[in-house]
Amino acid sequence: MNTSEAQLIEEEHFNTDSEQFLTFMLAGEEYGVEILSVQGVQGWSKTTPIPNTPDYILGVINLRGAIVPIIDLRKRFELEAIPYGSTTVVVVVKVTNEESDRTVGIVVDGVSEVYRLDNKDIQAAPEFGDAVKTEYIKGLATADEKMIILLEINKLISFDVIEEAFSNDEVNT
Amino acid sequence: MSMDLDLDEINEIFFEESFEGLDVMETGLLNLDQGDADSEVINDIFRAAHSIKGGAGTFGFMEISEFTHVVETLLDEVRSGTRQVSKDDIQLLLKSVDYLRDTMTALQNKQDVDAEAGESLRQQISAVLGNGGQDDSTDKKNIDEAASEDSKSEAGAEDNVDKFLESQKLWTIIFEPHLNMLQSGNDPLRIFRELESLGDLEVEALTESLPVFEKLEPQNCYLSWKLYLCTEATRDEILEVFDWVMEECDLEIIEPENTTEATDEVLEEEISKETENIIANKPIQSNETQPTKNNESNNSTTEKKVTKSKAAPKPVAKESSSIRVSIEKVDALLDLVGELVITQSMLKRFGNEYDSDSLKELGDGLTQLERYTRELQENVMDIRMLPISSNFNRFPRLVHDISGKLGKKVELKLSGEHTELDKTVLEKIGDPLVHLVRNSLDHGIETPDVRVAAGKPETGVLHLNAFQEGGNIVIRVEDDGAGINTEKILAKARDKGLVGPEENLSDDRINNLIFHPGLSTNDEVSDLSGRGVGMDVVRRNIKDLGGRVEIHSERGVGSVLTIRLPLTLAILDGQLVRCGKETYIISLLSIVETVMVNADQVNDVAGGARVYHMRGNYIPVISLNNVFKHDHNASVKNKNSGLLVVVESDGAQVGILVDELLDQQQVVIKSLEDNFKQMDGLSGATILGDGTVALILDVPGFVQSFLSSEIHKTSPHKHAA
Numbered sequence: 097m098n099t100s101e102a103q104l105i106e107e108e109h110f111n112t113d114s115e116q117f118l119t120f121m122l123a124g125e126e127y128g129v130e131i132l133s134v135q136g137v138q139g140w141s142k143t144t145p146i147p148n149t150p151d152y153i154l155g156v157i158n159l160r161g162a163i164v165p166i167i168d169l170r171k172r173f174e175l176e177a178i179p180y181g182s183t184t185v186v187v188v189v190k191v192t193n194e195e196s197d198r199t200v201g202i203v204v205d206g207v208s209e210v211y212r213l214d215n216k217d218i219q220a221a222p223e224f225g226d227a228v229k230t231e232y233i234k235g236l237a238t239a240d241e242k243m244i245i246l247l248e249i250n251k252l253i254s255f256d257v258i259e260e261a262f263s264n265d266e267v268n269t
Numbered sequence: 270m271s272m273d274l275d276l277d278e279i280n281e282i283f284f285e286e287s288f289e290g291l292d293v294m295e296t297g298l299l300n301l302d303q304g305d306a307d308s309e310v311i312n313d314i315f316r317a318a319h320s321i322k323g324g325a326g327t328f329g330f331m332e333i334s335e336f337t338h339v340v341e342t343l344l345d346e347v348r349s350g351t352r353q354v355s356k357d358d359i360q361l362l363l364k365s366v367d368y369l370r371d372t373m374t375a376l377q378n379k380q381d382v383d384a385e386a387g388e389s390l391r392q393q394i395s396a397v398l399g400n401g402g403q404d405d406s407t408d409k410k411n412i413d414e415a416a417s418e419d420s421k422s423e424a425g426a427e428d429n430v431d432k433f434l435e436s437q438k439l440w441t442i443i444f445e446p447h448l449n450m451l452q453s454g455n456d457p458l459r460i461f462r463e464l465e466s467l468g469d470l471e472v473e474a475l476t477e478s479l480p481v482f483e484k485l486e487p488q489n490c491y492l493s494w495k496l497y498l499c500t501e502a503t504r505d506e507i508l509e510v511f512d513w514v515m516e517e518c519d520l521e522i523i524e525p526e527n528t529t530e531a532t533d534e535v536l537e538e539e540i541s542k543e544t545e546n547i548i549a550n551k552p553i554q555s556n557e558t559q560p561t562k563n564n565e566s567n568n569s570t571t572e573k574k575v576t577k578s579k580a581a582p583k584p585v586a587k588e589s590s591s592i593r594v595s596i597e598k599v600d601a602l603l604d605l606v607g608e609l610v611i612t613q614s615m616l617k618r619f620g621n622e623y624d625s626d627s628l629k630e631l632g633d634g635l636t637q638l639e640r641y642t643r644e645l646q647e648n649v650m651d652i653r654m655l656p657i658s659s660n661f662n663r664f665p666r667l668v669h670d671i672s673g674k675l676g677k678k679v680e681l682k683l684s685g686e687h688t689e690l691d692k693t694v695l696e697k698i699g700d701p702l703v704h705l706v707r708n709s710l711d712h713g714i715e716t717p718d719v720r721v722a723a724g725k726p727e728t729g730v731l732h733l734n735a736f737q738e739g740g741n742i743v744i745r746v747e748d749d750g751a752g753i754n755t756e757k758i759l760a761k762a763r764d765k766g767l768v769g770p771e772e773n774l775s776d777d778r779i780n781n782l783i784f785h786p787g788l789s790t791n792d793e794v795s796d797l798s799g800r801g802v803g804m805d806v807v808r809r810n811i812k813d814l815g816g817r818v819e820i821h822s823e824r825g826v827g828s829v830l831t832i833r834l835p836l837t838l839a840i841l842d843g844q845l846v847r848c849g850k851e852t853y854i855i856s857l858l859s860i861v862e863t864v865m866v867n868a869d870q871v872n873d874v875a876g877g878a879r880v881y882h883m884r885g886n887y888i889p890v891i892s893l894n895n896v897f898k899h900d901h902n903a904s905v906k907n908k909n910s911g912l913l914v915v916v917e918s919d920g921a922q923v924g925i926l927v928d929e930l931l932d933q934q935q936v937v938i939k940s941l942e943d944n945f946k947q948m949d950g951l952s953g954a955t956i957l958g959d960g961t962v963a964l965i966l967d968v969p970g971f972v973q974s975f976l977s978s979e980i981h982k983t984s985p986h987k988h989a990a
Contacts, residue, residue, distance in 0.1 A: 144851065144962040146941075146948060147897030156945065158956045165945040198944045 114214040117237075119244055120187060120204040123175045127204075128211065128237070128246045135188040135199060137207055140180050157201065159188065166201040167253065178205075191253045200253050211239045218246060281591070283324045284377045287333075288370070290317040292662060295366050298359050299665045308348070314362075315344045321369070329466050332372055336387055339394050340365045346398070361397060363666070365390055438524060440500065440507060445493035445519040452488055455514045461496070463510045468500025592692055594652050602648050609641045650840065653693070657735045657744070658686035660699050664706060664733060671710045678717050678728040679710060685735035690742055694814055694834055698744070701807040701818075705746045705830050706731065708804070713750030713828055723825060725749065738833075741816075741858060746830040753822040755779045780820045784808040812969055815841070815856070815952065817918075833858070841938055843955075843965065845931035846914065848893040852963040853927075854936055854955060859968040861915045861922060863930060881913060881924050888915065891975050892926040896950070918972040925971075938965060949974045 117128035118137075143155030143166050152171035156163045166186060170177055183206035191198045221233040232252035237244045297314040300307075318341045325333035340362065346352040368383075368390050375382050442464075446457065464470050473495040480491065498507065504522060511520055616634045619627060661683050672679040690698070714720075714729035721727055732747040755776055762768040762782050774782075784804045811818045816834035835841065835858060843854035870882040871890065880887040890913065913924040936955035941948055941964075952967035 142961065144954070144964060146945075146951070146964065148948075156941070156954060156962050158960055158962050161939070161956065163939045163941055163944060163954045163956075163962060200944060 113216070114212050116210055116212050117244070117246060118187070118210055119208040119239075120185075121206045121208055122169055122173070122204050126208055126242055126244050127169075128213075128244045129187070129189060129249050131210060133189045133191070133249050135190050138186050138188065138201075140184045140186055140203065154203065157186075159199065159201070162199065164188065164199050164201055166203060168203045170203070170205075172252075189249050189253070191250055193250060198253075202253075209239075211237075211244065213237050213239065213244075213246075280328055281377075283328050283330075284373055285591075287321045287324060287373055290321045291366050291370050291373075293317040295363065295666055296662065298362050298366065299669055301354055301359055311344070311348050315341070315348050318344055329463055330373075330376055331466065332382055332384070332387065333369060333376070336365070336369065336372070336391060339391050340369075343394055343398060358397060361390075361393055365394065438500065440496075440498045441523040442496040442498060442507065443493070443519070443521040443523075444496060444511070446490045446514065447517045447519075448486075448489040448491070450514060450517040451490045453517060455517065457490075457492075457494065460510055460514065461494075464496060464498055464507070467502040467506065467510070468498055470499075471497040473497075592653070592655065598648065598652055602645070602652075605641055605645045605648060609638070609645065612637045612641060646840075650691075651689075653691050654689035655692050655695055656687050657690050657695065657742075660695055660702065661686050661733060661735070663699075663703075667703065667706060668710065668731060671707060672714075675710065676716060677710065677714055679714055680728050680730050682730060682732040683734075684732070688735040688737060688742060690735075690834070694742075697810060697814055698832070698834065701810045701832070702733075702744065702746070704804075704807050705832075706733070709746055709748040709750065709828070709830075713748040713752075715751050719751075742834045744832040744834070746832075747827065749827040752824045752826055752828050753780050753783065753820070754824065758782050777821070780822050783820065784818070815858070817859075817969070840935050841955075841965065842933070843936045844914070844933050845957075845963070846893075846912075846927040847929040847931055848897070848927050851897075852931065852957065852961075853893065854963055854965040855914060855916065855925070856952075856965070856968060857933065859916045859918065861917050863912055863914050866911055866913050866926070883915070883924075886922070888922045888924050890924045890926055891972070894926075894928075896971070896975055916968045916972070918969045921972075923972050925966075936963075936965070 116131040118131045118134050119126045119128040121127075141157055143157050145155040146153065146165075152168050154166045154168050156165050158164075168177075180203070184203060185207055186201040186203055187207065188199060188201045191200055218235040218237045220235050221230045222236075224230060232248050234246040234248040237246060294314050294317045297310045297317070300310050301314075318337055322334050322337035322341055325331070325337060343352075343358070343362070347354050347358070352358075368386055372382050372387065374380075444457070444460075446455075450457075461470065461472055475493045475495060476491075478491050478493065479485070485491070500507075504524070507522055511518070612634060616631070616638065619631050619634070623631075664683065665681055668679055668681045709731055714731065715723070715725075717727045720729065730749050732745070734745040734747065736743055758779050759768065759774065759782075762779075762785070763770055767782065767785060768774065784807070808818055811832055811834070814834055816832060818833075819831045820828060821831070822828035835856075841854070842857040844857055844860060846853050846855060864883065866881070871879060872882065872887070873879050879890045879892075881890045911926055911928050912930055913926055914930075915922055915924050917923075936957075938953045939955055941951060941954055950967055950971035951964050952970070953965045954962050955965060957963050
């Protein structure tokens with residue numbers, strides 16, 4: 097643990113207007129998720145594909161005895177696919193909705209940093225009109241002079257998204 | 270707070286025991302009904318009722334204890350021989366058992382209690398009891414109590430406050446426990462709660478005798494209390510609350526209108542002068558009386574209030590989530606865990622100092638580990654196993670009621686009640702079984718005159734049988750009734766367009782049509798059955814449990830419904846199959862046989878379907894690769910090669926084409942739904958020895974989804990399957 101991290105933890109006690117984010121790289125951009133929703137980060141391991149699911153759902157893995165689905169975020173965002181390399185990791189996040197908590201793994205190019213961001217420094221996502229869906233973007237922030245796209249993980253992997261993917265699927269009708 | 274939790278827990282035990290008691294009463298009553306007026310049976314019933322009454326009184330469920338008291342009075346007459354039990358009496362007692370069960374369920378879930386039903390039953394019983402003097406007083410008392418309950422409940426509503434106050438008296442109670450009262454396990458709080466259930470209670474603690482801190486003995490009770498109770502209850506009822514502590518306290522109960530008399534009623538010992546002075550100097554205004562703060566924790570009070578305020582939100586009914594495990598089972602587990610620890614320490618040695626000489630020892634250790642692990646697994650599963658008798662026990666009553674209603678004579682035979690089933694399975698199989706039994710009674714067994722005309726004995730026989738067969742539990746519902754009218758079913762099915770007009774179906778196929786939604790052969794819709802929504806629900810429930818249901822029936826001879834269930838839901842005997850690069854698991858339960866594919870016997874049918882010619886039958890072939898679309902090259906390759914796993918689903922055989930058969934092994938079923946979602950054709954996933962995940966095929970679902978999507982246009986059988 098370096099000093100800045102220790103400082104961060106200390107700050108946590110009297111700074112309630114800020115949140116910590118874990119950031120990761122995806123196609124050259126830095127994305128962030130709330131650190132409290134992150135369950136862990138682990139190396140890429142082979143998944144068992146689930147038939148008749150959208151291609152961004154890579155399959156399921158065994159995470160300490162639980163069956164956890166893995167989502168490829170590049171495919172989800174319709175970015176160009178690259179072969180998985182040594183930095184490719186699975187960020188395991190907990191997705192909460194009214195009914196239940198689910199654990200889901202997301203494949204990203206690599207993890208980057210942990211930042212503490214003041215709520216006031218987070219800008220709302222700009223409106224792109226109907227062309228671009230922004231409901232799963234929590235906001236934009238700047239850290240170390242880089243832009244960080246903060247994701248609303250509960251919306252990104254909400255189950256409407258998965259259901260939606262299924263409704264296009266003929267075999268499962 | 271912790272106090273409340275404890276109370277809830279204890280209440281739960283009370284409910285559990287009382288439900289058992291009710292079962293005993295019910296069984297006993299049904300035996301009586303069959304003319305078995307054994308005094309032992311009556312005593313059993315009486316004892317059960319008595320324990321319920323006692324328990325309910327202790328835990329403050331006055332509705333139950335008062336009601337049971339009336340029932341007990343009736344039972345007592347029977348027991349002492351002053352009354353001959355009639356059919357009506359038994360019917361009334363059975364109804365009372367039902368009412369008690371409903372009331373307890375409601376109380377358990379903190380829901381409204383149907384006070385009116387209780388009152389009407391109570392009056393019925395009182396009427397039966399006749400006008401004998403001794404009973405009269407009891408009745409009156411009960412009705413009084415009921416009335417007081419009502420007014421108490423209404424007290425919650427503000428507009429009734431005045432009326433309520435008029436009918437109540439304000440009692441002053443001086444309660445001075447002796448120093449050692451706490452040591453005998455008596456808790457003043459419990460007493461206060463009980464008092465509170467009688468009416469509004471205000472408590473004042475008197476701390477004069479509290480010593481300085483250094484001299485305070487933590488186990489002594491230095492406090493005394495002055496209680497102001499605003500209630501309709503009589504002196505005796507208040508005294509009853511203090512029943513247990515009478516010996517260990519000084520108690521004075523003062524009625525304000527009649528103070529002189531009250532002072533005479535000093536109990537056990539004289540009160541101290543100081544306290545007397547305090548009472549005298551403190552006039553109390555009744556409208557200042559406030560309920561104590563721990564109102565919330567008092568179950569009975571809260572519930573009574575809920576009874577009247579219908580608008581109060583109902584908490585969701587919770588399923589009972591505890592099981593009783595025999596001590597032997599737990600001991601066996603402990604032993605095994607001990608052995609495991611020993612084996613583990615033995616194996617740990619090899620981690621530290623390993624040489625090739627100890628290889629054999631290591632092997633032995635691993636074998637031991639395997640054995641203990643398996644035994645542990647079996648034992649843990651065993652804990653969840655309960656005998657099916659808990660489920661069967663409700664049928665004597667059900668059959669009695671329904672056959673009475675239908676005017677049929679039915680003898681119920683039960684066998685294999687000791688067959689053990691997983692608790693979850695047991696809970697979920699209850700409703701389907703009830704449905705099947707009802708169906709048998711309603712549709713199957715004929716009325717006595719019809720039976721006699723058909724040359725059968727007047728009394729029909731319904732046989733419920735449970736037994737283990739391999740890794741399955743089989744439950745059979747067998748009747749010697751009319752059997753299924755296949756023509757009628759077929760006509761109905763044609764009517765609804767489920768079966769084409771030209772189509773000929775085998776009898777078994779037709780029989781299985783009864784599981785189709787919306788098909789009922791009963792022309793008259795009754796409250797028992799005939800709406801055609803039953804059997805498909807039955808089949809779905811059983812399917813959800815991983816089991817299947819079949820029907821065999823012969824006109825005029827009877828029907829047999831066979832339910833096959835897996836022993837447990839958590840573990841499945843599976844056949845591992847390889848398909849492309851993936852491993853899937855097919856439940857051994859559903860596999861009929863596996864054959865090598867002979868290219869000559871595979872035929873393509875127009876429209877893309879494929880059938881396999883096996884021993885004169887053409888069975889549809891589903892390629893796992895095609896349906897799961899994960900490896901197109903492989904599916905081309907195995908067009909004429911590979912293995913055909915023949916599975917049975919809903920009475921129809923279907924071949925599943927796979928690349929290779931792997932091991933057979935027990936697999937632990939893990940839910941896909943927990944973190945993902947339920948998938949058609951998959952019943953879950955499991956983790957294989959190498960840590961990877963394999964998907965478990967849900968055969969009926971898989972076949973169903975295949976048939977409905979792929980052969981939709983080509984096969985007229987789609988609905989029948």
